Amino acid sequence: MKSVQAFAPATVANVSCGFDILGFAIEGMGDWVTLHEKESPGLVVTSIQGDGGKLPKDPLKNTCSVAIQALLDELGRNVGMEIFLEKGLPLGSGMGSSAASAVAALVAANHLLGNPFEKKDLLPFAMAAEKAACGAGHADNVGPSLLGGFVLIRDYHPLDVIKLHVPKDLYCTLLHPHFELNTADSRSVLRESIPLKHATIQSGNVAGLVAGLYEEDYELISRSLRDVIAEPYRAVLIPGFYEVREAIKGAGALGMGISGSGPTLFCLSRGKEKASQIAEAAKEVYQSIGLGVDVYFSAINTAGGHVLES
Ligand SMILES: Nc1ncnc2c1ncn2[C@@H]1O[C@H](COP(=O)(O)OP(=O)(O)O)[C@@H](O)[C@H]1O
Numbered sequence: 096m097k098s099v100q101a102f103a104p105a106t107v108a109n110v111s112c113g114f115d116i117l118g119f120a121i122e123g124m125g126d127w128v129t130l131h132e133k134e135s136p137g138l139v140v141t142s143i144q145g146d147g148g149k150l151p152k153d154p155l156k157n158t159c160s161v162a163i164q165a166l167l168d169e170l171g172r173n174v175g176m177e178i179f180l181e182k183g184l185p186l187g188s189g190m191g192s193s194a195a196s197a198v199a200a201l202v203a204a205n206h207l208l209g210n211p212f213e214k215k216d217l218l219p220f221a222m223a224a225e226k227a228a229c230g231a232g233h234a235d236n237v238g239p240s241l242l243g244g245f246v247l248i249r250d251y252h253p254l255d256v257i258k259l260h261v262p263k264d265l266y267c268t269l270l271h272p273h274f275e276l277n278t279a280d281s282r283s284v285l286r287e288s289i290p291l292k293h294a295t296i297q298s299g300n301v302a303g304l305v306a307g308l309y310e311e312d313y314e315l316i317s318r319s320l321r322d323v324i325a326e327p328y329r330a331v332l333i334p335g336f337y338e339v340r341e342a343i344k345g346a347g348a349l350g351m352g353i354s355g356s357g358p359t360l361f362c363l364s365r366g367k368e369k370a371s372q373i374a375e376a377a378k379e380v381y382q383s384i385g386l387g388v389d390v391y392f393s394a395i396n397t398a399g400g401h402v403l404e405s
């Protein structure tokens with residue numbers, strides 16, 4: 096009986112101005128999924144480590160099994176698999192935890208089945224898992240977790256996904272305060288409609304950010320990290336948001352925003368040294384408001400989900 100292990104990275108969705116349409120992958124953090132083929136058909140989530148016992152083993156609820164089931168349904172096959180999940184990512188963090196599990200599971204399952212799908216064609220199955228996790232099949236976590244780098248979802252109907260250029264000196268600092276915020280909850284505070292002037296501001300910034308990435312124009316990237324659609328409603332759910340934003344400006348950040356739906360905040364910077372200085376400046380703020388925080392900094396992951404061993 097075959098077995099295979101895969102890894103998929105953490106992600107920062109939205110990147111401020113690209114609500115539901117833009118995200119990038121983080122180096123060195125993610126989830127691992129090992130699959131063992133079994134004789135009897137059906138999916139079983141056999142073990143989950145690193146979740147503090149919080150995640151569902153019910154195959155209809157865990158994003159690993161939901162994603163693999165969607166893949167098997169498309170193929171019309173009923174292969175039996177045992178799923179072993181190792182969570183490297185905190186839950187409800189805004190670092191694409193549910194997405195990383197789904198992507199690692201899909202990459203492993205596709206390999207186990209002899210690669211019937213191209214990597215990019217696994218995306219709809221991962222989106223089905225996101226829908227099960229938070230009620231919305233958004234692709235801005237699963238896209239970059241699968242493909243690596245910066246990913247733009249130009250359209251959802253039909254799905255049109257574009258991998259963007261990554262400037263070589265771009266670094267990210269992640270500030271993860273010690274509390275959970277479920278994506279479903281922080282989506283519920285958003286407005287259904289936005290004023291025309293906000294649509295104009297947001298479109299200008301998305302275009303500016305994409306141009307800034309291709310031109311490796313760090314000042315343009317900096318000017319474009321602005322969100323008038325989601326951030327005003329979500330920032331109030333995140334203690335210290337405005338204080339951290341002030342503090343990291345002085346440490347040389349290009350900008351800061353909410354990572355996905357929060358509570359993690361992300362900062363972009365030019366070079367590793369600045370990323371570490373930003374981390375230090377932010378830590379002081381969290382300390383002053385008495386909120387525990389984990390801080391990471393990394394380059395942009397360009398490989399995305401991949402098989403480790405089989
Ligand atoms: N393998 C999984 N990893 C993480 N969350 C999962 C997984 N399977 C199901 N979930 C569910 O998804 C929700 C968390 O996802 P979400 O709020 O999007 O957080 P995150 O931003 O960290 O991905 C929880 O309800 C959790 O029970």
Ligand SMILES: N[C@@H](CCOP(=O)(O)O)C(=O)O
Nearest residue numbers: 108115189190191278355356
């Ligand atoms: N575009 C989504 C992204 C959610 O990311 P997560 O990492 O918090 O799951 C949103 O903003 O709701």
